[in-house]
Amino acid sequence: MVLATAVNEHLANISNYLIYSAMAVYTLAMLAHCFEWAFGSRGAIARRSAEQGGTLAETVAATAQPAARKVTVTVASAGGGTATLTRTALAGEGATVVTGGRGDDETDGPGAAGSDEQADLLGRMAISLTVLGLVLHFGGVLTRGLSVTRWPWGNMYEFSCALAFTAVAAYLVLLATGKKVRWLGLPVVVSALLTLGLAVTVLYTDSEQLVPALHSPFLAIHVTAAIICGGAFHAAFVATALYLLKDGYDRRIAAGRTTGPLGTDASIWQRLPSAGSLDKLAYRINAVIFPLWTFTIIAGAIWAEKAWGRYWEWDPKETWSFITWVAYAAYLHARATAGWKGRKAAYLALLAFACFVFNYYGVNIFVTGKHSYAGVG
Amino acid sequence: MSNTDTGTGAKAQQPLDDEAAAERLSTAPVEERPEDTVPSLGAVGWLRWTWRQLTSMRVALILLFLLSLAAVPGSLIPQTSSNALRVQQWKAAHSVLAPLYEKLQLFDVYSSVWFSAIYILLFVSLAGCIVPRSWQFVGVLRSMPPAAPRNLTRMPVYATWRTGAAAPDVTAAAERLLGGRRFRAHTLGDAVAAEKGYLREVGNLLFHISLFGLLIAMAWGSVAGGQGGKLVLEGQGFSNTMTQYDDFEGAAFYGADDLDAFGFKLDGFSATYQTKGDQLGTPRDFTAHIRYWTGTDNSRLRKGTIKVNEPLEVAGSKVYLIGHGYSPVVTVRNAKGEVVFQGPTPFLPQDNNLTSTGAIKVGDYGTKDGKKVQLGFSGIFSPTAPVTASMTTGWNSLFPAAADPKLIITAYEGDLGTDAGLPQNVYQLDIAHMKQLSQDGNKAAVALKPGQGWTLPDGYGTVSFDGYQQWASFNIAHRPGNSVALGSAALAVLGLIGSLLIQRRRVWVRATEAEDGTTVVEMAGLARSESARIAEELAELAVALQDDAPALPEESETPVNEPTEKRG
Numbered sequence: 054m055v056l057a058t059a060v061n062e063h064l065a066n067i068s069n070y071l072i073y074s075a076m077a078v079y080t081l082a083m084l085a086h087c088f089e090w091a092f093g094s095r096g097a098i099a100r101r102s103a104e105q106g107g108t109l110a111e112t113v114a115a116t117a118q119p120a121a122r123k124v125t126v127t128v129a130s131a132g133g134g135t136a137t138l139t140r141t142a143l144a145g146e147g148a149t150v151v152t153g154g155r156g157d158d159e160t161d162g163p164g165a166a167g168s169d170e171q172a173d174l175l176g177r178m179a180i181s182l183t184v185l186g187l188v189l190h191f192g193g194v195l196t197r198g199l200s201v202t203r204w205p206w207g208n209m210y211e212f213s214c215a216l217a218f219t220a221v222a223a224y225l226v227l228l229a230t231g232k233k234v235r236w237l238g239l240p241v242v243v244s245a246l247l248t249l250g251l252a253v254t255v256l257y258t259d260s261e262q263l264v265p266a267l268h269s270p271f272l273a274i275h276v277t278a279a280i281i282c283g284g285a286f287h288a289a290f291v292a293t294a295l296y297l298l299k300d301g302y303d304r305r306i307a308a309g310r311t312t313g314p315l316g317t318d319a320s321i322w323q324r325l326p327s328a329g330s331l332d333k334l335a336y337r338i339n340a341v342i343f344p345l346w347t348f349t350i351i352a353g354a355i356w357a358e359k360a361w362g363r364y365w366e367w368d369p370k371e372t373w374s375f376i377t378w379v380a381y382a383a384y385l386h387a388r389a390t391a392g393w394k395g396r397k398a399a400y401l402a403l404l405a406f407a408c409f410v411f412n413y414y415g416v417n418i419f420v421t422g423k424h425s426y427a428g429v430g
Numbered sequence: 431m432s433n434t435d436t437g438t439g440a441k442a443q444q445p446l447d448d449e450a451a452a453e454r455l456s457t458a459p460v461e462e463r464p465e466d467t468v469p470s471l472g473a474v475g476w477l478r479w480t481w482r483q484l485t486s487m488r489v490a491l492i493l494l495f496l497l498s499l500a501a502v503p504g505s506l507i508p509q510t511s512s513n514a515l516r517v518q519q520w521k522a523a524h525s526v527l528a529p530l531y532e533k534l535q536l537f538d539v540y541s542s543v544w545f546s547a548i549y550i551l552l553f554v555s556l557a558g559c560i561v562p563r564s565w566q567f568v569g570v571l572r573s574m575p576p577a578a579p580r581n582l583t584r585m586p587v588y589a590t591w592r593t594g595a596a597a598p599d600v601t602a603a604a605e606r607l608l609g610g611r612r613f614r615a616h617t618l619g620d621a622v623a624a625e626k627g628y629l630r631e632v633g634n635l636l637f638h639i640s641l642f643g644l645l646i647a648m649a650w651g652s653v654a655g656g657q658g659g660k661l662v663l664e665g666q667g668f669s670n671t672m673t674q675y676d677d678f679e680g681a682a683f684y685g686a687d688d689l690d691a692f693g694f695k696l697d698g699f700s701a702t703y704q705t706k707g708d709q710l711g712t713p714r715d716f717t718a719h720i721r722y723w724t725g726t727d728n729s730r731l732r733k734g735t736i737k738v739n740e741p742l743e744v745a746g747s748k749v750y751l752i753g754h755g756y757s758p759v760v761t762v763r764n765a766k767g768e769v770v771f772q773g774p775t776p777f778l779p780q781d782n783n784l785t786s787t788g789a790i791k792v793g794d795y796g797t798k799d800g801k802k803v804q805l806g807f808s809g810i811f812s813p814t815a816p817v818t819a820s821m822t823t824g825w826n827s828l829f830p831a832a833a834d835p836k837l838i839i840t841a842y843e844g845d846l847g848t849d850a851g852l853p854q855n856v857y858q859l860d861i862a863h864m865k866q867l868s869q870d871g872n873k874a875a876v877a878l879k880p881g882q883g884w885t886l887p888d889g890y891g892t893v894s895f896d897g898y899q900q901w902a903s904f905n906i907a908h909r910p911g912n913s914v915a916l917g918s919a920a921l922a923v924l925g926l927i928g929s930l931l932i933q934r935r936r937v938w939v940r941a942t943e944a945e946d947g948t949t950v951v952e953m954a955g956l957a958r959s960e961s962a963r964i965a966e967e968l969a970e971l972a973v974a975l976q977d978d979a980p981a982l983p984e985e986s987e988t989p990v991n992e993p994t995e996k997r998g
């Protein structure tokens with residue numbers, strides 16, 4: 054392997070400035086989201102979301118076409134109620150219009166802004182700022198990599214920057230593809246800020262070349278996969294936590310109380326998607342990413358075989374990856390087994406995520422093993 | 431196994447009641463209620479009960495949970511298998527806990543009785559789960575999807591409309607439509623039954639079966655593989671026979687006779703380090719330059735390199751570079767000026783800057799003043815030594831490369847203890863029967879630069895520090911089963927992708943003639959509760975079916991029957 058021995062200090066400095074700028078912009082985005090949530094509590098429609106403004110009009114427009122074909126599917130929901138889904142095909146054009154209308158208990162809230170125009174504007178500003186932050190963030194990661202002409206995830210600082218980047222990018226990609234995930238904005242930006250904050254303060258190391266153990270194409274394969282998994286597990290964690298809170302809120306309401314958990318304003322919870330939707334979202338993310346996590350561990354094992362002569366040595370890092378893997382497998386099993394849906398399975402998911410986080414921060418910093426690349430003094 | 435659903439196929443020929451039609455879309459065992467299972471009959475009953483418990487999903491879940499819990503202590507307590515030295519240090523520091531930990535096998539967690547028990551139980555449970563499920567699945571594949579339930583409105587997703595098309599035409603069109611979308615579809619009476627996504631089950635079985643592949647590969651690797659360590663000086667060689675190893679760890683089917691025939695010579699070792707910034711001294715590259723041979727003929731040599739991530743693969747073994755260090759080259763002369771020792775002695779690195787310690791044992795010193803004497807030197811090799819010893823860090827090296835090397839030694843005379851026949855640590859002096867020489871009332875010690883010499887006090891002769899050589903240490907491993915493990919792992923990932931990303935679902939279409947002569951089309955779908963897409967899919971299918979069964983204008987928007995019961 055050819056080594057670029059030099060470090061381009063200039064680029065490394067630019068990288069640091071870009072990361073700081075990204076943090077500043079994310080902070081603004083976070084504030085905008087906070088105001089969005091605050092203003093969104095005004096107005097009656099924040100509380101009455103079932104109208105699903107706009108979609109009815111679409112349906113009407115579609116049925117007005119003479120040759121339109123329309124089908125209404127009735128969906129039985131977990132709570133015993135029903136929801137309907139209507140799909141309309143416009144004859145001749147081949148276009149379909151899907152409109153959703155939902156029954157009693159499975160109502161997804163309208164999102165942070167409620168239907169308050171000012172709040173909506175703030176939300177849009179927040180998203181624009183997040184996009185700007187992401188661009189700066191990308192520049193930061195890129196210049197860091199260019200400064201040493203290698204993949205920019207050779208130590209914990211770089212890994213954290215990349216992790217926060219994937220989390221924000223994944224969220225924006227979901228938004229761009231039309232998924233209704235704007236309510237995720239605040240938690241995503243906050244987690245990105247926390248991760249970056251920790252990175253620039255505790256984990257920071259100067260941009261340098263790699264130690265010999267990291268000279269391997271598996272740095273790109275194994276670590277990239279791990280970063281993507283980290284971002285996804287993180288998102289699933291946010292969804293799980295919100296599910297538990299929303300479910301807690303639903304129970305409080307059922308018990309005749311009027312506020313959310315910890316005395317929070319009910320309107321916050323009403324604006325979130327339904328507990329069922331949050332739970333499903335969390336499950337899907339975990340289920341989709343689990344094979345990639347399995348792959349990450351296998352790629353790590355192949356690398357270990359190349360570097361140390363054994364693909365599995367129960368090094369603390371390996372052990373905790375294994376623990377994390379088994380914990381997520383247990384969660385998936387629990388979901389596949391009757392009687393373990395809902396809260397119980399959600400607690401398992403939280404536990405599994407805690408293992409993942411410990412594997413990253415805890416094992417790197419407090420436990421000595423062969424994975425001593427963290428670069429933290 | 432009696433606690434699983436029977437295959438879906440056998441009963442497919444008659445219309446089913448709701449209960450059976452909603453039959454599970456997985457061959458996963460049904461969870462039993464405890465009251466069904468409490469055994470009443472003697473030993474056989476208990477055995478059957480135990481077996482059923484063990485193969486139940488609940489127990490599988492508990493075992494998985496226990497497995498992850500049991501793996502934790504091994505990551506926090508030093509393990510003999512990975513670092514025996516740290517285990518010793520830990521034991522020395524915790525004299526009270528150590529015996530208890532020892533009893534609980536906490537220094538060998540991953541080969542302990544309790545850890546093994548958990549995973550063996552888990553795999554027994556898995557076998558008890560997989561075998562019947564595989565048979566069932568074969569049954570499912572050999573039969574057609576189950577017939578439509580009488581009351582389709584009870585299915586999780588449902589759609590209906592009226593059409594002018596004749597009922598048989600509608601079912602025929604539906605079968606064509608579903609078949610075209612790769613459903614397995616067939617018509618029974620007035621309804622079409624269709625199913626898709628069998629690969630989910632295939633993936634699930636594949637995943638669980640390949641876990642066995644992994645287990646077997648690991649077991650094979652541990653009974654038929656082994657490894658050993660060897661420290662090689664620049665210019666010296668190694669041939670793969672038992673006597674050459676510094677340490678060797680074999681297995682039941684891997685001993686002295688099974689070693690692969692090959693060898694290599696270490697021509698040189700090069701290391702580069704970071705020379706500035708806050709990571710000064712961090713290694714950047716290590717390369718061992720070698721020439722190697724296979725078989726017993728060591729005259730035909732091939733050039734090669736071994737790096738940290740690039741082991742040498744030769745004759746069924748792999749040679750890994752695992753460490754490196756310095757060997758000071760020293761010449762010792764006795765009082766008569768005869769050379770009694772000459773050559774390099776490997777010193778062991780103690781820190782990242784390769785401050786190294788070691789012992790030079792001169793067993794053949796001969797006699798002095800009429801009695802047999804041996805000399806021993808205990809020393810520090812500092813590749814980039816400070817100008818003078820620091821108050822706090824002594825002669826500790828400032829940089830790992832040999833920019834300004836110094837050898838700091840002190841001398842002992844007496845009995846080295848090497849003749850006692852007991853194994854000795856080659857890097858340390860056993861000073862039980864030795865006396866440190868003194869000079870001017872102080873302990874005799876000196877810091878030498880290459881080329882410098884030292885006249886020992888009391889006429890013991892001279893020592894000269896001629897220079898240094900590097901050494902590299904290698905791990906030579908023979909690991910059968912690695913490719914089986916890799917193959918199983920790859921299949922496991924494939925299986926998981928199928929199992930988690932593919933949805934298995936059923937669709938039924940029924941067309942019946944209403945009293946007014948029109949045809950009522952009913953469609954229903956069933957998938958696992960995690961799938962929300964079944965509703966969209968049904969809608970899409972229904973829209974497509976309306977090509978052949980166009981909807982008549984409706985009087986009301988509501989479905990024919992209100993759903994009365996939910997289904998997960």
Ligand code: HEM
Pocket residue numbers: 379382385386388389390456457458459484485486487490494552553555556557559560634638641929930
């Ligand atoms: C060795 C440890 C095991 C691991 C790592 C493991 C992992 C998994 C994973 C990741 C899934 C996918 C979950 C899903 O399809 O939703 C799964 C499904 C499943 N596992 Fe395991 N499993 C293990 C042992 C077992 C055992 C011992 C049993 C039987 C007692 C079992 C029975 C099943 C069944 C029936 C499913 C499918 C559930 C369904 O299709 O709904 N597994 N397993």
